[in-house]
Amino acid sequence: MTPPAPPRTCLVTRREELEQILQLQAANLRDHVSPEQAAREGFLTVAHTLDVLERMHALAPSVIAKEGEKLAGYALVMPVEARAFVPILEPMFQLLETLSWRGRPLREYRYYVMGQVCVAAPYRGQGVFDALYREHRASYGARFDCTVTEVATRNTRSMRAHARAGFETIKTYRDATDEWAVVVLGLHDGTR
Template sequence: MVIHYTTVEDDRELEQILALQACNLPSAISEEQARTQGFVTVKHDLDVLRRMNAAFPSVIAKEGDTLAGYCLVMLREFAPEIPVLAPLFERLKQLSWRGRPLEAGGWFVMGQVCVAEAYRGRGIFNGLYRHLADACQPYFDFVVTEVAERNTRSLRAHERLGFETFHCYDDPSTGERWHIIAWDWH
């Protein structure tokens, strides 16, 4: 079958995102899987996903009715909804990228990207981000996200696409080292 890229349209698709997310949290996979296949950090709930999607639709990849992957658009107004991302948002208030203070706007946070295990290695990650860029370029200049340093698969995939690390920090509450990265669309 063919992979179809689109935006989330209903709760059924949001529930599919939550199911795929749950399968890729560090608590659901082995350390070896996390190291070789990557992982997601944030566990969302349906209400937050609904509101995030209503503010700006997230991108999904589907094969028929099966969810192959997703990219969650997270506008800055949702920062208080996801406490685990508080250190990121606090840092972003103080940072600049390419000489431009992030407080000036023109960007959003990639809330999370995930590709189902059966679909990895088939270009879905790049397809999700390309579709996201097409949908978001009229409204935003770039996208910002953070990736745990130990999530080497995700870091490499983001770099191949064009993301650049512009800041790293250590989160004292988790001991995790994070790379804050951005992808310029202009």
């Protein structure tokens, strides 16, 4: 018997896919999972709305992994132009303006924020996370130099996964909610 094919990755093309992202997001928000589950499986911090996802999608569609019509995971694309869509992230965008990567100010690179990544529980540990980032490189490597995001350092599963995918930590800081690592991933050979 042949094992099932892994979920395929692609860019969001339909509103229904954005709605699936919101359902998966809601199930994995920090406030909706137990502390034990958060420590073991990871968690999400920011909740989006359909309107925000649609506006982000209009600038640059997000990356998803699907098995048939079922959403296996997602990685949101948030171009800098989308910073006003999620006001809670404004301090992060302000911080990014002050940081450097590989000897140059980050603002000199063509970058976008990886707005959030989540893999559905039945698909964890099957390479979906890495496949989402391979799709980011394939889909956005010509348009952007890198992607940057913040990960709560206590979200150890996410920290390990981002390091495995090739992200480099450029800053660690604490705010009122958590300790964060700002991490960057080069999207093409010129920035790897």
